[in-house]
Amino acid sequence: MSKKKLVVLSGAGMSAESGISTFRDSGGLWEKYKIEEVATPEAFAANPELVLEFYNQRRAQLAEVEPNLGHKILAELQSEYDVQIITQNVDNLHERAGSKNILHLHGELTKVHSTKYPDLIYDVGTKAVKLGDNCAKGAQLRPHIVWFGEAVPAIDESVPIVNAADVFVVIGTSLNVYPAAGLVMYARNDVPKYIIDPNDVEIPYGLNFNVIKKLAGEGMEELKKRLLDK
Numbered sequence: 001m002s003k004k005k006l007v008v009l010s011g012a013g014m015s016a017e018s019g020i021s022t023f024r025d026s027g028g029l030w031e032k033y034k035i036e037e038v039a040t041p042e043a044f045a046a047n048p049e050l051v052l053e054f055y056n057q058r059r060a061q062l063a064e065v066e067p068n069l070g071h072k073i074l075a076e077l078q079s080e081y082d083v084q085i086i087t088q089n090v091d092n093l094h095e096r097a098g099s100k101n102i103l104h105l106h107g108e109l110t111k112v113h114s115t116k117y118p119d120l121i122y123d124v125g126t127k128a129v130k131l132g133d134n135c136a137k138g139a140q141l142r143p144h145i146v147w148f149g150e151a152v153p154a155i156d157e158s159v160p161i162v163n164a165a166d167v168f169v170v171i172g173t174s175l176n177v178y179p180a181a182g183l184v185m186y187a188r189n190d191v192p193k194y195i196i197d198p199n200d201v202e203i204p205y206g207l208n209f210n211v212i213k214k215l216a217g218e219g220m221e222e223l224k225k226r227l228l229d230k
């Protein structure tokens with residue numbers, strides 16, 4: 001029998017217990033930096049060095065952190081479920097925990113792409129990228145990150161995935177940022193839906209979610225119990 005599809009929409013809270021800051025919690029990244037200075041195409045045009053450095057720091061941090069219990073349980077669940085992760089996170093912790101099917105809605109820190117030829121994408125791992133680092137055709141490289149004001153190419157692919165879910169889980173996202181947040185409305189009415197977050201999250205569209213009000217690690221433990229103890 002084919003496995004049931006477990007589809008997960010993850011956000012920054014998924015990686016918080018690994019030591020990566022979220023964006024909108026108190027002390028979050030957007031309290032320390034201004035979005036319009038580091039995370040827009042206009043910011044990159046105005047001050048590319050500052051923007052490159054912001055992402056160089058985020059990228060370097062990946063070498064210092066490890067996947068947490070939440071990432072690991074999700075990877076374990078692959079033995080029971082066909083797990084598809086749709087993540088807003090740009091870190092590589094789902095991959096490093098062993099999850100196989102991961103769609104990055106907002107890009108990946110370990111990659112860069114050409115400012116002139118966006119299909120030229122390169123792996124840089126955790127290395128810094130400087131002004132003057134160019135693609136094969138001589139154009140400056142930029143972080144492979146979807147900035148505010150840019151299209152989210154992976155959204156189209158995500159809609160049918162959420163729609164095909166047999167179980168849908170939202171974890172560690174404030175659901176503030178669209179179009180990612182809008183994905184929740186594509187889960188079918190009759191499938192069990194869970195939201196794991198230590199804080200209250202306003203669920204758009206008045207949808208019916210089972211709320212597991214816990215941190216990612218203990219929340220995933222609870223979810224695993226609920227899914228497998230049936």
Ligand code: APR
Nearest residue numbers: 011012013016022023024088172173174175177199215216
């Ligand atoms: N475990 C689970 N959830 C947590 C934890 C934790 N340990 N700590 C915090 N959270 C929850 C918060 O309660 C909040 O609901 O994680 C959520 C984090 O929300 P945001 O900081 O808004 O992050 P996210 O929703 O991923 O942001 C979306 O915004 O700026 C951008 O591009 C960036 O992808 C990001 C997007």
